[in-house]
Amino acid sequence: MRNELTAVGDRLRRPEYTGENRCLPCTVVNVCLTLVAAAVATFVFTPLGGLVVLVGGLGAIYFRGYLVPGTPTLTVRYFPPWLLERFGKELELRETLRPVEGVAVRATPEGGRLIDGFASAWDDRIASMRTDGVSDDDVAALLGVDEASSVPGDVAYVVDGGLRQWLSESALLADVAAASVLEERGREPWTSLDADEREATLRDLRKYLGSCPLCGGSLDDQETETVETCCTESERVLMATCEDCNVRLIEDLNER
């Protein structure tokens, strides 16, 4: 009997959310939800109904790690950073994104996310620049240099005698729009970064885009990501291509 129970348990168990990977904040949230649901069931049905809900809910949390689908994502998104840190979660942000931390992104256990205000300003800027087109001056401002001149037939610019190239029009549009918003906010240390550093920051910032800057199509993320929890480190996007215009937006083969 015991073996059978273990076998059933193993089948139900979701290793990505339990054991070592169990997320404490998610578990706490879910246990609270279960208690509330059980109380409601007791009141609406019978104490037996309440007990069924309680046992079922706690069982689900024990075996699967959570009750409400999507809690790991929700916790990371809505728990304030200090609370996550309280639960022993290490907040992460790539080195290249530090210069825009607090302005464009904030650190989270899953490697950071866009600040809502910046995200909407970035979207608006992308939309207006898509209409107006990207000028040489925009690119010069992005890089923090005096002059940039476009190379015909390519998404590339001559800057200080060297060539700077973008993956696609789409990638350039995203970067120019982000740089323009950042410039407007005018905060250190972004403003004092050199051209290479700016490029690196913008390239990593682009990974947070939800849709194609050029056509608004959804992005087909070629992820190596296998585990999706807020507790374990997961590998991230290698490539993102727009499903509609088939333009590549992100290509990063140096992901850890």
Ligand SMILES: [Zn+2]
């Ligand atoms: Zn597209």
